[in-house]
Amino acid sequence: xxxxxxxxxxxxxxxxxxxxxxxxxxxxxxxxxxxxxxxxxxxxxxxxxxxxxxxxxxxxxxxxxxxxxxxxxxxxxxxxxxxxxxxxxxxxxxxxxxxxxxxxxxxxxxxxxxxxxxxxxxxxxxxxxxxxxxxxxxxxxxxxxxxxxxxxxxxxxxxxxxxxxxxxxxxxxxxxxxxxxxxxxx
Numbered sequence: 249x250x251x252x253x254x255x256x257x258x259x260x261x262x263x264x265x266x267x268x269x270x271x272x273x274x275x276x277x278x279x280x281x282x283x284x285x286x287x288x289x290x291x292x293x294x295x296x297x298x299x300x301x302x303x304x305x306x307x308x309x310x311x312x313x314x315x316x317x318x319x320x321x322x323x324x325x326x327x328x329x330x331x332x333x334x335x336x337x338x339x340x341x342x343x344x345x346x347x348x349x350x351x352x353x354x355x356x357x358x359x360x361x362x363x364x365x366x367x368x369x370x371x372x373x374x375x376x377x378x379x380x381x382x383x384x385x386x387x388x389x390x391x392x393x394x395x396x397x398x399x400x401x402x403x404x405x406x407x408x409x410x411x412x413x414x415x416x417x418x419x420x421x422x423x424x425x426x427x428x429x430x431x432x433x434x
Contacts, residue, residue, distance in 0.1 A: 257347025
């Protein structure tokens with residue numbers, strides 16, 4: 249069963265009462281969605297006590313003038329694996345273009361480029377990712393729990409992390425104060 253990659257480049261928003269604390273009020277930048285499954289990065293969960301500069305130092309990359317931004321908890325899968333979501337003005341080894349909206353790189357060259365001042369203009373870093381097996385996310389989307397909107401680089405890179413979830417819903421014309429944690433029946 250071939251599914252179109254309709255979620256690639258979209259933002260997946262968890263609804264209140266999703267039933268999984270790991271995704272409560274999550275904003276996920278969807279990067280892959282195909283016959284093999286789906287993958288995204290949670291972009292509104294800054295990790296406490298770990299900045300990009302500290303991460304670079306741990307990886308023997310001299311941070312130079314790198315801003316002291318937080319590293320996000322990108323999801324529960326492979327929490328030790330690093331990712332950088334970034335503007336499309338830069339591409340390096342293994343970078344993928346995500347529907348023309350942003351890029352995703354998981355190799356060390358992006359951190360080295362950021363440290364050297366030659367990296368992407370806009371970026372955010374994360375450890376770990378969210379993943380779904382083939383058809384799993386499609387099935388989850390038929391139940392209460394997720395809402396997808398068009399991806400927005402301004403939301404990813406210009407909006408403070410704590411404001412991304414309510415702003416994403418507002419962009420869809422939804423007041424988060426009116427959302428319910430329980431699904432109804434018609």
